[in-house]
Amino acid sequence: MNVEEIIKTNQQMPLEKRTLIHLALVVNKIDEEIATVLKPFDISIQQFNVLRILRGQNGKPANLSTINERMVTKMSNTTRLVDKLILKGFVNRTVCLKNRRKVEIVITEGGLNILNKIDGILFEAEKRILKNFDKTELHELNELLNKF
Amino acid sequence: MNVEEIIKTNQQMPLEKRTLIHLALVVNKIDEEIATVLKPFDISIQQFNVLRILRGQNGKPANLSTINERMVTKMSNTTRLVDKLILKGFVNRTVCLKNRRKVEIVITEGGLNILNKIDGILFEAEKRILKNFDKTELHELNELLNKF
């Protein structure tokens, strides 16, 4: 990936600016690839993220704040994100008995099924995206990202 | 930045998945910081991007396709993005005389002024975001990002 070529600029940028643009371009590319994988399942990256969080609960219900703090990309409105998932039959929502301000959100069988179907395809996509990296390089990249 | 801590997971992920999540988290953080810098100017990252492209034209008008191919994050609808900038008085749009299918978009004095004001503050923000990196590390990071 050549930054200057992609954004069609001939002027040379300071290394700092170039790095930040480079990161943005890379993540755009990754998001595109993953969205393409999810598209046939009619699920957005955000919705997928919520489903994975709920699966990680192992049956234990989650409330909105829990989901929110675990999301990779925070959303201002998780209520409506969950609404969509309910419509699709992937999650259930009930009012928490102990604290009626809270809601309890659980993934359904249907939700688990679709995640299972997606898992393999996504894994392949992840390998494809990172095909040019060996383990050492991946570690190096993670080390550098830790500095942010 | 510790990935597992941020997304509050206790399970350990494969290195590939972890890397991709790590990248997303980093770029979210960067975008947030930059959006905060732009907020007082009532300009979105996308709008700012278009203005910079137009400034890079050095007075030469750009049409929509040119803008589109140079944008860091491609948008499906640059027309309306430009609409917003016109409303704010930062760009002008006229129909191209030579080819009336095309439009000619130029940045105004007002647009140049606001870019000038933003430049310095943004530069500071970029330094702040990358404060933990030395030149060598930035080069390393760019090298690794080239592999995508």
Added chain:
DNA sequence: GTACAATAATTGTATATACAAATGTATGTT
């Protein structure tokens, strides 16, 4: 127990974005 603040989620509203379809213009072929 009542009043008040804090918490959790929802709703309203404005704006942003994705995607498809439509419009208007130019170009190439015969």
Added chain:
DNA sequence: AACATACATTTGTATATACAATTATTGTAC
């Protein structure tokens, strides 16, 4: 010149997101 095709942008529509305001519930101080 007439037609089909390609091109550049705009518009329509559905959905997504940001942010503020609202509702409902709980906890706490008095």
